[in-house]
Structures are given as structure tokens and as C-alpha cells.
Amino acid sequence: TGQAAAPRSFPPFRMIEPTTADTITLPAGYRFQVLAPWGEKFTDDGRTIGFNHDFVGFFPIDLLEGGRSSTEALLTINHEYVNPLFVGGNTKERTAQQIRAEMQDVGVSVVRVRREAGTWKVVPDPRNRRIDAFTDVELTGPVRGSAVVKGATTVKGTVGNCSGGQTPWGTLLTCEENVDGYQKAWEGSGYEAMHQGWVTEIDPFDPAWTPKKRTGMGRFRHENAAVVLAKDGRVVAYMGDDMQDACIYKFVSRGKYDPKNRAAARDLLADGDLYVANFGNGTWVLLDYDRNKKLQDARNGDKPLFTSQAEVLADARAAALAVGGTPVDRPEDIEVHPRNGDVYAALTNNSKHGNFFGQIIKWTEAGSDPGALKFLWGVFAYGGPQSGFASPDNLVFDAYGNLWMVTDNSDLGTNPIKAYHGNNAMFFFPTEGPNAGKAYRFAVGPVEAEMTGPVFSPDGRTLFLAIQHPGEDSPSLDQLTSTFAAAPGTKIPRPTLVAIEGFPGWRA
Ligand code: FEO
Ligand code: CA
Ligand code: CA
Ligand code: CA
Numbered sequence: 001t002g003q004a005a006a007p008r009s010f011p012p013f014r015m016i017e018p019t020t021a022d023t024i025t026l027p028a029g030y031r032f033q034v035l036a037p038w039g040e041k042f043t044d045d046g047r048t049i050g051f052n053h054d055f056v057g058f059f060p061i062d063l064l065e066g067g068r069s070s071t072e073a074l075l076t077i078n079h080e081y082v083n084p085l086f087v088g089g090n091t092k093e094r095t096a097q098q099i100r101a102e103m104q105d106v107g108v109s110v111v112r113v114r115r116e117a118g119t120w121k122v123v124p125d126p127r128n129r130r131i132d133a134f135t136d137v138e139l140t141g142p143v144r145g146s147a148v149v150k151g152a153t154t155v156k157g158t159v160g161n162c163s164g165g166q167t168p169w170g171t172l173l174t175c176e177e178n179v180d181g182y183q184k185a186w187e188g189s190g191y192e193a194m195h196q197g198w199v200t201e202i203d204p205f206d207p208a209w210t211p212k213k214r215t216g217m218g219r220f221r222h223e224n225a226a227v228v229l230a231k232d233g234r235v236v237a238y239m240g241d242d243m244q245d246a247c248i249y250k251f252v253s254r255g256k257y258d259p260k261n262r263a264a265a266r267d268l269l270a271d272g273d274l275y276v277a278n279f280g281n282g283t284w285v286l287l288d289y290d291r292n293k294k295l296q297d298a299r300n301g302d303k304p305l306f307t308s309q310a311e312v313l314a315d316a317r318a319a320a321l322a323v324g325g326t327p328v329d330r331p332e333d334i335e336v337h338p339r340n341g342d343v344y345a346a347l348t349n350n351s352k353h354g355n356f357f358g359q360i361i362k363w364t365e366a367g368s369d370p371g372a373l374k375f376l377w378g379v380f381a382y383g384g385p386q387s388g389f390a391s392p393d394n395l396v397f398d399a400y401g402n403l404w405m406v407t408d409n410s411d412l413g414t415n416p417i418k419a420y421h422g423n424n425a426m427f428f429f430p431t432e433g434p435n436a437g438k439a440y441r442f443a444v445g446p447v448e449a450e451m452t453g454p455v456f457s458p459d460g461r462t463l464f465l466a467i468q469h470p471g472e473d474s475p476s477l478d479q480l481t482s483t484f485a486a487a488p489g490t491k492i493p494r495p496t497l498v499a500i501e502g503f504p505g506w507r508a
Helices: 096-104 293-297 309-314 318-322
Strands: 030-036 055-058 074-079 107-116 119-122 129-131 136-139 154-156 161-166 172-176 199-202 212-215 228-231 236-241 244-246 247-256 274-277 282-288 332-337 343-347 359-365 375-382 392-397 403-407 425-429 440-444 450-456 462-468 496-501
Touching: 055 172, 055 462, 074 161, 074 172, 136 282, 154 161, 161 228, 172 359, 212 343, 236 332, 236 343, 236 425, 293 318, 309 318, 343 392, 359 392, 392 450, 403 450, 425 450
Parallel strands: 055 161, 055 450, 136 212, 332 392
Antiparallel strands: 030 496, 055 074, 074 107, 107 119, 107 129, 136 154, 161 172, 172 199, 199 212, 228 236, 236 247, 247 274, 274 282, 332 343, 343 359, 359 375, 392 403, 403 425, 425 440, 450 462, 462 496
């Protein structure tokens, strides 16, 4: 087991060194188990787990009865994108069959899991299901039925499912990030670019509830949605637009959350205000066509840039820049400190600025109220050879308020990082005390993989982590660069969820 140590100042493990080994390397006393790999059957009607796992949601099986089980849950797994070398097996010809295979392997899996005799396993449940590029999803908010979507109220599917968030009422927010390539890749499939790039809400507990796109939260390269409550009970979601020189947003619901009324809570994200962060003066700027004259005055040549709120939301990035939103170095994940409400954001890197290592920033809302419109910010930790990490991506806090972060160096190619970083890794940071902001390496992933979706069980004894795109740069099936989590008797690497154990758990 991990070494007992002061939880807010030191990690519960002995830090490991960088490595390029094709496995998950962990500190002494920790172990991992492969759970829910790509291609595994998990529903009665024979559906299989999708590809390239990203965000993982942990919904205790007894959540709706007020429980917090740490040994049984509905997990949600985002499937961000496919590698056609492995999915469908046809990287060159865009046959209808190939396109269909790809469209079925993206989206989200809802998977019931249970811990029994020291092992996690996938178990049958009528709620086990796939939401893929074919699933009906309802549009909600100002864009629903508007000219921007040619009057559509229901659309097909959710794609580019990167990170996400969980709501206090037990639903998943899955974030549609890199959606631009599909129009061409899936030609003839009916794919519509304007139907993607939103935040989609899914109720893992209720398969009959049609998933909802929350258009009021804007359309951009949605990385994540970190959900908290304002002091007055409105719901606040912090979101990043993961592109070079793009912005950070927050959505604030019109209505207030009533824990006793789940049906009403499931409608809260249909109606609210979208703001963009101005880091120059520490303010949240409203993106509302009727209430912010800058949006009415914005011009593209001699034409107005926007004529309605639906148009503002559909190109939230342009709207953000028009009102003074601050472009930053690729906002990846955002999380809220569980004890003091500070908001942490990973700015992963920006090759345009020669920022190869990235940094983690944090801000404090006025009065520590997520509903506030002013904030103070600073840098929490810088990537680089000194700190040992580079390209911070997904974040998760533990119950003490320690920050855990995984890196994603995959987009950078040859750069100064390779010399010290090894494979993508997971780091632990105290956020208080003398070691605040110091990075301790906890885990290193397999070859060419990114570790994503970290989430702890409520008791802190299991960390679920997704292993995304192992062996991604394999030139062919005969020249695989990784065999991580290959099915027995095969060599093809598989993206998978893993359960990591050995943690001491939270102590009272
Ligand atoms: Fe899919 Fe920005 O990571
Ligand atoms: Ca990410
Ligand atoms: Ca996260
Ligand atoms: Ca990533």
C-alpha cells in the first residue's frame, strides 16, 4: 500500500522516473487492471466498447437513492475519435462499411462495473448502452429550430467526445471537441458540421431520456465542462475552447438547482448566460446579442458579424474575441478545487508562441462565488525540464484538494520535451503548503498513448484512468509500435479503461 503521509503536502507514493516502456509504470505498491477495452461486448444486443477512451464519469450505482457506492457504478466513457488503421481496418478506401464502423465506435459507452473479490468487472445491466454518431440527440437552447441549423430540433449523434463533466443531479456532460474533419471523412453519411461542437447531456440512469445538446453553452472546440453551484444555487460550468489562441468560458444557468427535484434539474442547462474570460482585467464578459452592444456592432467588412443570439452561440469563438475575451495557449481541462473553490485550468502548449511545455493557471472568483463576474488569477505550475512535466491536459482533484494531472505531448512532434519527458505521464501536485505546485510523477503510460479521464472512486481507493491511442503512430498492422492491452492471441494495441489500486483512500 502507499506510504501514509501528510495528505496536503506530500504524495502517497514514491515518485517514479520517466520511461518509454510499453506498459503502465506505477510506484511500488500500486497495480493496474485492464477494464472495458475497445471491442469488448457489453450489452445484451451485442454492442461493443468504442475506441479511444477519453473522459470517464463515475456514477455510484446508488446515486439516485443518495448513496455513494465505491464498489459499483455506472461508468460513462467518452470515445474521442477512431484510428482507421484499427477500426474498420481500411485507412484508404472510404467504403460505406468502413464509415459505418467508424461512426459506431465514437460517442459514449455507459457501462456498469462492480468490484468483487479484489477485481473490477463489467456486469450486465439494461442501462449498458452506446451513444454513437447515429443516436438521436435533441437540440435545446437558442439554436434549436434556428436558421443556423436550418430549423432542426433533433440531430444525429455526438462526436469528438473529449473531456466532460458530471452534474450534481447525476448526468454526464460530454464535450464535442475536434469535430471539423468528419464532414470529409464521412461524406455521404448525412453528417452535418453545425450539429456538432456542442456540449451534450446524457442521463446514464435513464436510457429513455433523449440526450440533449446544450446550445446555450456555445459552439467551439469543447474540451470539458467543470460543474459547480453558485452561492445562490445557479449552476455554473467552466469550459475551455482547445485551440491555439482561444478562450475560456463559463455558463451560468437561469434557474437554481433544487436537489429534491431531479426532473427540473435535467432542464437547467437549457437556459442561461454564456460568459468569456478577460484575463486582462479579470472579468467575465457576457456573450448575449441583445444585452451586449459590442456583439450588435461587430462587423465583418461592411456586414454585421452576427444578427441573432443563435449566430453568436454557433460561432462563440468569434463572439468571444469581438467582446475582449483573452486568447490563451490551448485550454485543456478545467477543475474546481473541492475545498476552496479556486478554478484550475491546464493551458497545454502553443507552438505558435514557442510554448512547448504549457502551464497550469488558477483563479479565485470574487467572494469565492462561482456566480461572480470578477476574478483574480495567477500561474500555479509551469511545465519544463525543471518541473518535469509538459503539455498538461486532464485534471482531477482528490478529496484533500491535491491536484492530479495527465500530460498530452502527442501533437508536438520533435521538440525539446522528448529529451526529458518519456511517454505521457500522470503527476501529483500539492496545492497548499511548502510543496504547492511541485510535480511528483505517479504513472507513465504505454508507447504513443495519452492517459485521459482520471476519476477516483468516492472512497479514493480506485483511480480509473483511460489509455487513449496506444501505438497511434504505427505505420501498418505489420509494424505496430505498441501491443498494449492487445486481445489474447493478437498484437493490435487497444485503447482501454484501467483501474489503478494501491491508494490508501481518504482518511477522515
Ligand atoms: Fe481532446 Fe483537447 O483534448
Ligand atoms: Ca484533452
Ligand atoms: Ca477532469
Ligand atoms: Ca488530448
